[in-house]
Amino acid sequence: MLLDIGEVAERSGLAPSALRFYEKRGLITSQGRNGLRRTFSPDVLERLSLVTCARAAGFTIAQIARFLVATPSDAELRTQMAEKARQLEEDIVVLSRMRNGLHHAATCSYHPLVECPDFKRSFADSSPG
Known part of the structure; x- marks a missing residue:
């Protein structure tokens, strides 16, 4: 079951604008739209927890984006x-x-x-x- 952007915002504690920003930067991916509202897979909440933790630890958005696609050989x-x-x-x-x-x-x-x-x-x- 997909979650719309409002549900993700409420459950993650992040503003919809932050979610759109993270999507634009490649940190999360929407699954499509329900009308005008973006929809996300429920596993986006785990990804957002990681992003939030990394931000609190002082990582930049660019560093997080790189980390999310890193391989063991990097x-x-x-x-x-x-x-x-x-x-x-x-x-x-x-x-x-x-x-x-x-x-x-x-x-x-x-x-x-x-x-x-x-x-x-x-x-x-x-x-x-």
Whole structure:
């Protein structure tokens, strides 16, 4: 059963304009039209989840498009993917440090909060390397 663009937009949380943009860029493919509305196969939702995750991770539309058609023999892309994974690991360390500090600060009574030894430790304990 095909989904129209409104259903895909609702289920994916993306605006119809974003779906049209992604289709124009080759990230997704419509199956045709029902009247004036584009229709999509239900598996487009999985593809959109991947695209949304990749966008949140900082990939460009061009990088995502290339990734979606990559083959195992694409050595250059594999190198780029490994570098991006390394960058994400660094981001995770920084974000984890911030999360830990915020969790502590939300219940801490030290004045001022930023001088709390436990708050400071949450940043020092998560240093990379």
